[in-house]
Amino acid sequence: MEHRELMVRAAWLYHVEGLTQQQIAERMNITRRRVNEILSEALETGVVRISFDSALSESVELEVKLRKRFALRDAVVVPTPNETALLHSVLGRGAAGFLGRLIQTQKPASIGIGWGSTLRETIQHMPSLNEPQIKVRSMMGGLTHGSEINTFEIVRGFAQAISAQCRYFAAPIYAESPESREAIISQTVFQRTFRQICDVDVAYLSVGDVSQQSLQVRYGLPEGMSEEILQKAGAVGDLMGRYLNASGQEIDHLLNRQVLSPELDDFRRIGCRIVASGGAHKHKILHAVAQSGLANILITDADSARAILA
Amino acid sequence: MEHRELMVRAAWLYHVEGLTQQQIAERMNITRRRVNEILSEALETGVVRISFDSALSESVELEVKLRKRFALRDAVVVPTPNETALLHSVLGRGAAGFLGRLIQTQKPASIGIGWGSTLRETIQHMPSLNEPQIKVRSMMGGLTHGSEINTFEIVRGFAQAISAQCRYFAAPIYAESPESREAIISQTVFQRTFRQICDVDVAYLSVGDVSQQSLQVRYGLPEGMSEEILQKAGAVGDLMGRYLNASGQEIDHLLNRQVLSPELDDFRRIGCRIVASGGAHKHKILHAVAQSGLANILITDADSARAILA
DNA sequence: ACAACGATGTAACATATGTAACATAAACCT
DNA sequence: AGGTTTATGTTACATATGTTACATCGTTGT
Structure with missing residues (x-):
């Protein structure tokens, strides 16, 4: 058997x-x-699933407030677990429910996704769907540091969960220099890839903070780059490797010209821009992406929701 | 709280x-x-739900066979529990999953439903949906014997589960005589009701056998009518109170002219005709409705599926 | 073929869950 | 208000689950 x-x-x-x-x-x-x-x-492994037929009223209220405050298209608030180790899992659960429903009812042709722990957990909780016409693609370069939260595993895992097609973006998150980035993206294959990335119907991403808690800060930054430098330049976190200030604008820093991910103006043209993240160290960047309209669907935990609403 | x-x-x-x-x-x-x-x-109560991300291969195989053998539009096979007391619940679970998916993806305008234990259990397992444009209506008269498997409770429960509109059919399953039935259905209000019933997009029913296990046989039959009489007349079971022979045709019996439910020819015009039932005592009637095309979607347990495929 | 590692069986034990018995409090009915 | 019934708290106990320790078997790598 x-x-x-x-x-x-x-x-x-x-x-x-x-x-x-x-x-x-x-x-x-x-x-x-x-x-x-x-x-x-x-x-x-998600073969057996526990689900709840009701949301907590507290979550529902916070969702309403988030939608109004930030003119969001939608919001999902999950209860904040006492144990911070559970946060990714809980966020992933909430996101998987939302994405499952969205995929089934709206049938997007393409989904662009990021990488990280929250995304990894989302896959674990995704319902099995049969959507062979959907293309799942990476929206940005990844870590060279192999791990199961890396872009390849996540794109593949997500595509498998919904039996969809899988498209990798075979590049690191940062080029060695702005010139190097220009050389890379001027290649026809990358131009086509970027166009396809910017044409997705749905983007599903997480955000990072500027501390050693971030895997990107730990493993993705080029030599000589540190969180102190980024903080000094006004960074509160990143979206797709682009470091943003508290208003959701890219900081004026060389690093943001080395990044292999869509321009934010291109990103904004995607109809459904989902950002899932939570925890105390993410409050500033969450507020930034919500306030600036970079995210039009927010998935977060109750404590984080309260913090960004304050 | x-x-x-x-x-x-x-x-x-x-x-x-x-x-x-x-x-x-x-x-x-x-x-x-x-x-x-x-x-x-x-x-x-279904506030917390356990679900399974995979079907058993045995069930999947039987579903394929049922669809082919009887030219069914779809089939759902649930594992046969060892304990017969669990059968209704297991069938209800399978049916609720199927109906939930169907409602979400196909958005029917109206659903006609029957009554009985399997339907009662279906409600218990239904996901909460928000479908205020859907009309849920009884397809046939009910028992005067009050119980929670009675048509009123079931229509209301189902409508509540999916936040839909609720339409009762305020009549008993059997009139006192064929003449009495004619008198009842010649009234304008009943004519309109029958037309609406026959216009539903989806019918969800169960079937009954001809024994004391059937609540209808116990409480619904008119005076002087018994299962022996029906069996002698060739009945193997009933659909919507209409007693059928092994070929799925109405038996030639007075009772079938007293029944307050749609004519079978009218019933056949409904696009989606779901019948959910199972257990050894139901094999004959299940085979009859599948073979004759009265049901075009069948929901049953594995042992029953095997029996009707033999 | 042999060694190392991982999976699994067996048995035991700690702790968690399900339930029973009885007392008390709360709710309901007249 | 008083009596009855139901719900809930407290305590104890039976059994089920989760985990550990050690032995054995199966698999993998050289």
Whole structure:
């Protein structure tokens, strides 16, 4: 029996038929220990899902306020977990629900996505859809530092979750210099790629802060670049590798001329610009992208929502 | 705090944040016993839902076979539970998933529904949708015997689940005589009602067998009518109160001229005719409605699917 | 073929959950 | 207001789940 099928069977017997782990073990001729492990794994991998038929009124209120304050097209507020380690997962859950509904009802032809922990968690919670006509593409260059939150894994994972087509952007997030960036993007293949990126129907991104908590700050910045330098230049965070000030404008810094991602004016022409992020260290950048209209759909946690509404 | 909100909060803390019941009790200033009860209730009432990201391959295979054999528009096969008491719930779960998807993607203007245990369970598992433009209406008369599987409760429950409009059919399933039926349906209000019923985009019904297991046989038949009489006349079960033989044709019996439900020829003109039912006592009637094309979407359990495919 | 590593079985144990028994408080009915 | 019924708190207990420790088996790599 295929492993996934094993998980579904055991989980069905446990959650729907209400058997104990021991009974399931006997039924399926495996040890209780295996049953326990399989059931945990089924929850962890998203084969079994827990969902809620109601939102908390607190979240609903905050969503209304966010939409009004920032003229957002939509907003999703998830409860802030006590344990900060759970924040990405909770945000990912909220985002996956939203994206699942959006994909099913609006049938976008193309989706551009970023990378990072929140996006990684989103994939984990995505419903399985069958959308082979949709193209999922990276919106920006990635880290050369391999990891599962890297752009390749995330684009592929997302495309797989919805059985869509996958388009990579094979470049680092930063070129070595502005001149180097000009040389790269003047190539025909990159020009075509950038055009396609700017033509997506939906963009789904996260934002980063300017601290060592950011993987990009840790692994993506060119030699000699640090968070202090960026902060001094007025940066409160980044969107697609572009460092922004508190008003959501690009800081006047060389780094922003080395970045391999769409110009913000091009980005703004995408109809559906979703930004999902949360946590205390993200309040400033979240406020910046909401206030400036860079994001027209915001997905965040309740504490962050309150902070940016204050 | 509203009770539903209490359930969502407790369930979130338990299922998402992973707190123990004791920790939740402390967080929410209630006893652990209350937490335990609330968590159980949340699952029971559908506030918290367990879903599966994969179907069993066995179910998928049977669905394919059903569609081919009977030229069905679609089929849903749910695993047959060991405990027959769970059958309605499992069927309701499968049907709710299917209906939820159908409503969201196809946006029907009107849905006609029947009544019975399977339909009752369907409501319990329906996702909350917001579809105020949809009209949900009874397709046939009901039992005068009050119960929560009665047509009124079911139409209202279904309409509430999807925030739709609710239209009752205020009549018993059987008139006293064929003449009485003629008198009833010749009234303008009933003529208009029948036309609206026959104009629904989607019909969602169950079927009954000819035994004391059927509530209709127990409480709905007129005086002097019994299952033996119906069986002698060739009946294997009923659809909307119309007793059918093994080929899916109405038996030649007075009772079928007393029934307050659409003529089968009218029924066949509805585009989407869903029948959900299962269990050993339903195999014959399920085969009859599938074979004859009365149902063009079938929702049943794996054992029943195998039986009607044999 | 052998060594190393990972997966799994077995048994035990800690803790979490589900439930029962009884008392008390709250709600309902007359 | 008083009596009855239902809901809830407290405590205890049975059982189910989650995890650990160690042994064994299966797989992988050289």
